[in-house]
Amino acid sequence: MKNIHLVVLPLLFLFTSCSEDAEAPTSNPILIFNRADVKVNELSRDQMFNALMNYEIGYYDTVFEKPKNLRAFKLRDVLELGYAINLDTIENSTFTFLALDGFQDSATSVQANEPGGYIAFEDLDVAGSDNWEPVATENNNDPAPFYVVWINEDQTPEDGYPWPYQLYAIDKN
Numbered sequence: 358m359k360n361i362h363l364v365v366l367p368l369l370f371l372f373t374s375c376s377e378d379a380e381a382p383t384s385n386p387i388l389i390f391n392r393a394d395v396k397v398n399e400l401s402r403d404q405m406f407n408a409l410m411n412y413e414i415g416y417y418d419t420v421f422e423k424p425k426n427l428r429a430f431k432l433r434d435v436l437e438l439g440y441a442i443n444l445d446t447i448e449n450s451t452f453t454f455l456a457l458d459g460f461q462d463s464a465t466s467v468q469a470n471e472p473g474g475y476i477a478f479e480d481l482d483v484a485g486s487d488n489w490e491p492v493a494t495e496n497n498n499d500p501a502p503f504y505v506v507w508i509n510e511d512q513t514p515e516d517g518y519p520w521p522y523q524l525y526a527i528d529k530n
Contacts (some may be wrong), residue, residue: 384487386502388476389526390439398439402478402502409434414475416508420492420500420520426481427506432464432474440529444470454505454519455526458498462519464505473509476524478502498523 388405390398409430418425433444436452450466468474477500480489489499500522512518 384502386478386525388435388439388503388524391526391528392440393530394528398441400435400439405430405435405438405478408438411478412475413481414477414506414508416506417510418506419513420522421490425490425506427475427477427504428479428481429475429477429506432469432476432505435476436469436527436529439527451530453528453530454521454524455528456521457523457525460521460523462505462521464519468518471509471512473507473512474518475506475508477504477506492522 385401385403387399387401389396390400411428411430413426414429415424415426417423436442437444444466447466447470451463452466452469453461453463455461464474479487480500483490487501489501489504491499503524504522505519505524507513507518507520514520
């Protein structure tokens with residue numbers, strides 16, 4: 358009977374350490390969901406992390422102008438969770454992405470429903486789960502807390518797809 362403890366304790370330790378989600382970032386920023394400038398919901402990154410699948414995405418980033426690897430939620434999933442909607446039934450709506458630096462850009466409901474749109478929350482190319490590579494701008498902002506990206510070649514700013522970083526809110530009309 359004493360020998361069973363020698364087997365069970367190491368296994369228990371192994372399963373406990375594996376069950377902890379080492380991938381989850383340590384801070385917990387909030388994403389606000391507005392309808393016509395009126396707040397209707399907010400979700401923390403932890404809430405999204407617990408409710409949605411997250412993905413490691415690799416793509417060519419048009420803002421960084423190089424390949425990037427990020428951890429992200431599908432844009433469609435975030436919008437459906439945040440607004441309690443089904444994007445398949447939404448037509449003629451616009452989602453405006455609001456950035457901390459005042460930048461705004463929009464996607465149509467058709468664009469938001471396309472495969473390839475993501476809301477990133479972690480830069481896998483930088484050590485530390487809450488660290489981001491700064492964007493090469495005059496003030497070297499990093500994309501935190503959230504960054505809208507598109508992974509398909511035809512989903513660029515030149516093709517009318519928004520790429521806002523420092524996302525803190527989304528407004529639906």
